[in-house]
Amino acid sequence: MIAVINYNAGNIRSVLYALERIGVEHILTSDHDVIRSAEKVIFPGVGAAASTMAHLNATGLTMLIRNLEQPVFGICVGMQLLCSHSEEGDVPCIGVFPEKVKRFRPNNGDKVPHMGWNNIRLTPENDWVSDAVNEQYCYYVHSYYVEPGPHTVATTEYCGITYAAMLRKDNFYAAQFHPEKSALVGERILRDFLAAQ
Known part of the structure; x- marks a missing residue:
């Protein structure tokens, strides 16, 4: 069973639809016991x-997520909240990844939020997704980005900045983009996560 964490964030339904399309049994839940006992956990959202951190702290989900031992996949804001700190509200985050979250400062006519299709470039550290x-x-849909760091397994570029498109550390996986909205490529990435041990 895949647990999709239900918390104070939007756009979670698109992840549920993607899991339905690939025939994966899942549950949307904020129940700590259900999340803790799930085979894998997805932490998606927009917000x-x-x-969001205030809600996670108030409900005990911050500590729960930080201590999960099964594979966990953070998507978009879920990836950013797994980092150490966000400039959005100047807030400490869950702290799984030491990387920090910065705001895009546009130049040359770039628009923020960044909305649209960007490529992903796998790094030599990638040990997660297929080379395909x-x-x-x-x-992508986001106004903030994660600085590249030792756990970056894929990068992309916007506003003249190279930033982390995907992260991996131990049992934690993350993507800045929305795999559930990224057609066959996104489906492949979801399947690669679901195959993680």
Whole structure:
């Protein structure tokens, strides 16, 4: 069973639809026992870091997520909240990844939020997704980005900045883009996560 964490964030339904399309049994839940006992956990969403972290802290989900031992996949804001700190609201985050979250400062006519398709470039540290997704395009919607660091397994570029498209550390996996909205490439990445041990 895959547990999709239900918390103070939007756009979670698109992940549920993607799991339905690939025939994966799942449950949307905020129940600590259900999350803790799930085979794998997905932490998706769209929202503001400060208000979302306030909700996670108030419900005990921050500590729960930080201590999960099964494979966990953070998507979009889920990836950012797994990092150490976000400039959005100047808030400490869950702290699984030491990387920090910065705001895009546009130049040359770039628009923020960044909305649209960007490629992903796998790094030599990638030990997660198939090489077949290298240089493929995925769908992004975000105003903040994660600085590249030792756990970056894929990068992309916007506003003249190279930033982390995907992270991996131990049992934690993360993507800045939305695999559930990224057609066959995104489905492949979801399946690669679901195959993780």
